[in-house]
Structures are given as structure tokens and as C-alpha cells.
Amino acid sequence: MYLTQGLHRMLQMNPAALATVFRGRRRSYGELAARVARLASGLQGLGMQVGDRVGMLGLNSDHFLEYMLGTWWGGGVLNPVNIRWSVPEIVYSLDDCDTRILLVDDNFLHMAEGIASMAKVRPVLIHAGDGPAPAGMLSLEQLIHDSAPIDDMARGGNDLASIMYTGGTTGRPKGVMQSHLNLWSSAVGRMAEHNITPNTSVLHVAPMFHTACMARVVTQVIVGQPHVFVPTFDALDVLRTIESEKVFDILLVPTMLQAMIAHPDFGKYDISSLKRLTYGASPIAAPVLERALELMPGIEFQQGYGMTETSPVISISGSENHSAAGIANGRVRSAGRPALCVTVRVVDEAGIEVPRGTVGELIARGPNVMLGYWNRPEETAEALRDGWMHTGDGAYMDEDGYLFIVDRLKDMIVTGGENVYSAEVESAVAGHPAVAACAVIGVPSEQWGEAVHAVVVLKPGLEVSSEEVIAHCRQRIAGYKCPKSVDFVNALPISGAGKVLKRELREPYWKDRKHGVN
Template sequence: MYMTQCLQRTLQQTPDHLATIFGSRRQTYRQFGERVARLAAALQALGMAPGDRVSMFALNSDRYLEYIMGVWWGGGVLNPVNSRWSVPEIVYSLDDCSTGILLVDEHFAALAVGIRNSARQAPLLIYAGEGEVPTGMLGFEQLIAEAAPVEDAGRGGDDLACIMYTGGTTGFPKGVMQSHLNLWSACMPRMVDMPPVRGGRLLHVAPLFHVAGMARALIQFLAGETHVLVPSFDAEGLLHIIERERITETLLVPTMILALLAHPDFDRYDLGSLVRLTYGASPSAGEMVEQLLARLPHLELSHSYGLTEACPVVSSNLPWNHTPEARQSGLSRSVGRGGLGVNVKIVDPHGREVPRGTVGEIIVRGPNIMLGYWNKPEETARALRDGWLYTGDGAYMDEQGYLFIVDRLKDMIVSGGENVYSAEVENVLAGHPAVAMAAVIGIPHEQWGEAVHAVVVRQPGAEVDEAELRQYCREFIAGYKCPKSIEFRDTLPLSAAGKILKRELRKSL
């Protein structure tokens, strides 16, 4: 169970199959494998020993996939850099796990010198972008051209594969340690539930530095199929590449899907090749699903719930739960059931399992669960208890084992002594045809302690006011759960993974 085995298998069986498409560059698995083996040799020559960390600060590209496989082929450990972080956050992540080599592309080369000068251990810089290599950096292409390929180091099992730093919503970011076995155990059950499309082309839009993007790339490697990459999300560019490259699958967050649906040329593009779309990062996507399937009724939709510590998938709501009947019953609002090999329970504050339909904390156990947090034994002990990962996510489970997320436990609103789960209110708001996105938070209130406050983004061209939305909510949920105040904005602050940053909303109030 080592993550480069899938590349070895494809090189043996289908070496001339198309591996990557990035802009005008196309390469077969034979070409890709040769570059990976040469990159591994170059990194070893630069001092990468088994278990050493190597980072990449870049947008999606074919070179990013070469970095992932090249580091593992050479025996190293990935430490992908969140491209939306500030320089101090990046420096912290590099210093925390003693990263000695940093690859950068043209989008972030200007920041690399400041990072190197600020880091406790100045990393060696490799330029993996387009155009001329900046002064003081080594060239990615030259390193590959001058290196002789090496054999796969074959690190696997419980060997550390990746350190992914979480967003640092409180205090400093935490480095989630993922082993080869963790990643393997996360990908294989997903392939059982949703086998990749045979001969398919997967479009990478989600950033590869994020666990969801990387895990989906690993599944495509396991299948030996084709990766198509774009640097970042652009609605028109995405529609164009789906048509041009006959894309079969992709992973998007709801904000991206809504932007596609709102594009005036959406219906002019031939999107018939797209047979499957996975969405995540938002449980309140009911109206979006209706709009999407009205425009592309042939599409297979699936929704996943997970977290970095689970590498990442805990549960999936599969295409058959997006049928008209399932959507009408409310089952499509679930995040699905636990995957193969993943045990899921809902527990009270004492760790005792609660009855079905009762809200509690999701805890998870399985071979996909992280090794722990790098250099943080106390935080590891709080998160991993008796073999279970305590997620901090509030949910309930129905009689069939389907999970329904209600909130991050720390985000629960207590209004007049009643518990209000923001996801429940957001789900209702998202069902209004004029609402594109909604976020619900608690704000201080003299009488109730906290009041339910909603921040709403309207659908393009739609008109709806506060009174109409409040009345709409009263049709579906109790009065104390309905927003006491609603504000309208053009956009909501989002993380790199497309999740709404509620801490930023609170700061702005």
C-alpha cells in the first residue's frame, strides 16, 4: 500500500495512455513516469532523504502532479502550500515541519524570496513555472533534463506520505499527518462506491494543495486515467474546456456550480460528455441541485462529507439519492452514509452514542484516519480518543444510517435558551429560488443572548427582500430558528476549499 504503485501499474499495462493535459501540453504515462523518476533523482541529489518534507506553492498544473508523484517516488513527504495564505502563515508551515525544498510557479515566485528570507531554515527554491527562471532559483525543467531516473523508493504503509496544514481558524495551523495507508484506505472505498469512468477525463479545478483535490487526483491515478488541469476557476474557461476536451468528471464546490449556471453562455456549450459531478463543502445546496439537474438532466451527482484528518471522505451521498423522489423526500440533503472501512457514530459530550435522530458530534474510526498532528501531542490527544476521531461537527443519523450535518458544534447558536443549528436555517434559505448562497451566524442580543442573523447572496437578476425571506423560513422551521435579521451582499468570504468563512463574517459585523 504505497501511492506510487498505481503509477507503476499503469506504466506496465497502459504506458501510452494519455496521462495529463494542461493547456497545449499533453503527455502519456510513459512520458509522465520518466519525468517523475528524473524529478525524484534531482530532489535526492539536492538533499531530500527518506521522510524529508518538500513543499509546492503553485496553482494547478501538470507539474503539480509530477511534484506529488516525484516526491513519493524519491521517498519524500509532501507539504503542499495553501496558496491563499499570507507569507507568515506559509513560513510557519514550512518551519514547523522543517521543509528544506520549496517549488514555486510564476504566480507566486515574487513571494518566494520573502518566504526564504523569513524562514528559520531557508528552503531551497525550485522554479516550476513558465518562462525564464528567476535569479537565485533552480529550474524545474533543467533539473529533470539533467537527472538520470531512479528506482521507486517504495515507501508505503504507515510511512508518512503527506503533511497537510489545516486552515488555522484558531491559533496556528495544525499539520495533519497522513500515511500512505491512510490515503490508500480513503481512495479505495470511494472507487468501490463510485468507480471512475472508464476511459474518462477528470478535470482538476479544486486546488491540488487541498485534500479533496489531491484525493481525487489519487483516485484518477489508481484508475490509470487522464488528468486535465486548469490553474484556477473561471466560469467561461471551464465551460470551454469541458466541451473541447470532452471532460467526463469533475469536482466542484457550490459557488463554482452557481457561477457556471449563471453564465449567460451556459446553454451554448456542449456539455454532454460530462457524466458525473461531485460537489462538497456545503450542505445547503438544494436549489442549486434542482437548477443543475434541470439544465443537465443526464448528470450523475454525488455529495461528499469529509475533513483533512480523514483523508478526506467520511461519507458520500451517491447519484441514486439525487433522483426526483430522493430530492422530494429530503434524502438529497443528507451527506450520505459512512464509506467502506469507515465507522461513524453520533455521540453526546461524554462520548456515548445517542439515539437515531438526535443531534450530537460525529466521530469516525478507520484506516483512513490521520496519524495525528505534527509536533502537537496535546491537540492530537484531544482529537483522537480511544481510536476515534472527534470531528467537532454536529449532525444526526437517521434509521438508515444517513448523516445530516447541522453545524460545527462551536458555531451552534443559543437563542433564548434554544439551540439553533445554522445549517438547518441555511438549508431552508437555499431552497428559495432567489437565493444563490446563504450563511447564518449568531450575533449578540440583549434579550435572547444571541440572535439568528443571515447573510444572503441573491441569484443574478433576482429580487427578494428581508420580509419575504423571513416569511418563507416560517413555513419550514420554528419561529425561534428564523433569522431575526438578514443582510444582502454581492459575495461571501470563502476559503480555498470553497467553504464560507464565518469568522470573517463575524469580524465584519
């Protein structure tokens, strides 16, 4: 199967159906397909050959979808650029996989020349905006207008579809190679298990360079649903768009969900059209989820767990776990059961499956598992052992096959010989009524090896002491798990995908140490 197949299907079935909505601009599937076929031709005219990489640096938009489908239609491979990266980081990713065409939207024009001049091979720059192209750049609109449509190259199966660079938590970012089959099987497996309703709008809020949103986009293309885009997350913009476009389905990172339900105007907008909300990409604090369920009754909540290397879904926790029964039996805290077509195990350091209820490393196997890391054979061999993707996540499975993710193994804090999982402590800290957000890390301790340390953002106008936060935690979790110290900050460092950058929080504590946290 190939990832442009859904576009052909809609051309046969209903070319007049609404395809994209962005800032008042609306296009049908027939119009989208025509632009994609011409863009593919234009990219080939600029030198793109089968398997060549094409990048895009931009916020969410209909142009981003055209970039994805046009590159695939013309036989190319995506290299979506992380919008939070600096110029040198972007240049590294372009050089690493030899990306020679780069689309840039209006939000990042100030970086374009710096990127082009620093790259080993100066990329062809395409302006993906609505006004005239700046000097030295081609116009996306002109390229589409001037190019004759071509037939779809229809690359699929194990052909490379995208190279998505990981955040680079240790060392240089790695390019995760995802095939057409990887992305397609993950989407179809999810659809088979959780019904997708045709002719209902899906709002793309999470960044499109990220695997979670890309997977959602692929799903909507397969089904032929309308895509509604907002450039980036803004709680008020999201609420307005849900109301005006009668949005049915949305994917949010937990930090986005938290900001949305905490917005003072949350109750002023009609979001009754919203029937499904999926959250994922990072852990969610229990108080945030409980508040969301309280404020948004009648909405089907789902949690997706996975990673870029699994394209991305490993398991899904459905609405049954977000019900009163799911809260009562504790499965609201689970990551659900393995998705269709995905096999998982929880193993010890020797790779032997551990008993149910025992924490180990979660590993996964299936058609969704990546081809490997671009030009990183040793790291590929380390991650993919005997066909199993080693996630690096600590987890346990209960007797009924539900997965509970306790932490990233590298985020586990070993204090006084006891393992402490930061996600559990964060949930306890977040339950304090004055806490808006928090992150828990391990810091050096002469006595304990590592000590539990909380970094807290307070709600506007509220104050609380370190001692009060620690006392609050002692009522909820064991004493050895409670923070030994607390810092208060105005904001946590957040990645473009909405995840807390714990390495930045750890760095001041460990920079002069020979050994970092576990």
C-alpha cells in the first residue's frame, strides 16, 4: 500500500468533498489532488529523483499537507524539520540525509538564508507562503502553477517514506526511517480497532513535523476526512476553531489539554461538536486528566502510546478506560492494550520476559517498526534486536494485558538503592492546587547517590513553599519517592512536540560530574 492511495480513492468517490481548511481557505479533494500532482512535477523539475529527501520548515497548514503528499506522489522522501531547532541543528539534519530541497513558510523566512549558506550543499529554497517569494527563493504557488501534472509514482510497501529526526536527548539526533508500510499499517491498525467516522472534521494542532500528528494526517488521508489546521497551539484559537468548524476529533499533547481546560474562556465556546479527544506523546498528570473528564462529559477520550520508531502507535487506551469503571479499577492510568498488528513484551536486562506486574523494558514488534536509523548501523542494531524495537521505557503488564508505563528508563531515579519513577512523583506534585505544571528529575546527592528534585510552575497569583509541596506528596506516595528539594520557575523548557526537556533541567546539576543520572 502507498500513502497517496487515499487521495486517488477520494478522486473516484467524491472529488468535491472538503479536504482542507486553513484560515478561511477551503479546498476540495479534487483541488488538493491537482495541486499535489503539479507540485510533484515541480519537485522533479528541481532535481528530485526517486528516494531523494525533501524538507519543510513550517507551522501547520494546508501547504504542509501538500508538501507531504506532493513529495510522496513524486517518489521522494519527507524530512520534516523540527521547528524548535536552531539553524545549526537544522543544517545538521539536512546535511545528514542530504536534503537538497527545502520548503520554508513565512514564520521561518528569517532563518532561510542562514540555513542555506551553512549547509554542505545549498538547498533549493521554496517559499511556502501566500505573498511574493523573497529574493533567492522560489514561489510554491508559482511552482505549482507552472508545472504540468504527472502520474503518481505510487511508491509503497517497504519503500522509504520519511526520515524523522529524534530530539537528540543524547548525542546527535538520529534520523528514524519510516516506510510507507510502517505508517500505513499503524494507521489502519488503529482505524480497525477504533472506528473512524467519515465526513467529520479533524483538527490538527500538534506540530506536523512530529510523528503523532503525521500519523493522524495519514489516517485522515486514507479515510478522506476534512483536515482543519491551526498553525500552532493557542488555547483560544483552538476553542474558536472547534466551534466555527464543528470539529469532531482532535489530538492534543497533555500540556495542550491542560492549557485549554485552564483557559478562563474555556466555558464560553460551543465545543459540542467535539466527540473524540486523543492525548499522548508524553505522560499526563492524573489531576489534569480527571479535570478534563469532568469538564468535557460526553467526549470519547483515548490515549495513544508509542514512539517515532514505531510509526508511532504501540498501544491504545480507549474510552472504556476513561469511564467511571476505568477510574475505579485504575486502568485510566494504563496505556491500554497493544494495538492490532503490534506484539509487545516486557523484558529484563537479559531480554527474558518478566512476570505480569513486574517492571521491565517494553519491547515491540510489528509492521509499524522502523526500517532503522539513517546511516547509523550500530545504533540500529542496538535498538532493533531480533526484530524487536527496544523502547527504553520501563513498564509492566497486568494479568489482562494492559500496559502501565512507569517512566523512561533513563528518567528513573535511583535513590538510596530504591527505584523512583519520575512520572509517579509528578502526578503527586501536580495534585497540589497551586501547581500549574511540574517536572521531576534526579540530582546529585552525596548521601543517596541521586535525590528526587521537583521543578514547579505555580498557577498565577498563587504561592506555596517547598515544604508544603513535599508535605502534600508525603500524603500520597512513599517518603523515599517524595522530592527532597523543590525549585520554582516561570516556565518549563518545552520541545516543539510539547514534551518537557528534562535534559535542560538536569544539565546545571550534572555538568561537572563524571557520571550523569541513571
